[in-house]
Amino acid sequence: MFPASRVLARLFCRYGVLGDCPSRGDLATIGMLQLHPTVSSISPASGPPATAVTITGAGFNEATAVEFGSTAATSFTIDSDTQIQATAPAGNGTVNITVTAPAGTSATFSGNQFMT
Helix, strand or coil: CHHHHHHHHHHHHHCCCCCCCCCCCCCCCCCCCCCCCCEEECCCCCCCCCCEEEEEEEECCCCCEEEEECCCCCCCEEECEEEEECCCCCCCCCEEEEEEEEECCCCCCHEEEECC
């Protein structure tokens, strides 16, 4: 399975969006193409501090931070480009979970809210 950015680069090469592309699918020279992380769902959506939360989405391979609102996750592990395991920090109320990578930070929406 390829990271989403590599698949997108392959499609762009195939249809000429990137202009001259490496031959035979070698994308080493297309390193500038990075997609910002996208969170599509979290599970569970609520729990006490130290709850293990599974974050599903895309663009996670180079994640540098996971935040619950403005508070960093106690810890996180990148399982794959599409899944992260994070430990909820202490907090009160409902907060958005975001993932940050060199290409940017995931957008917030109702599906990535966690309640403590």
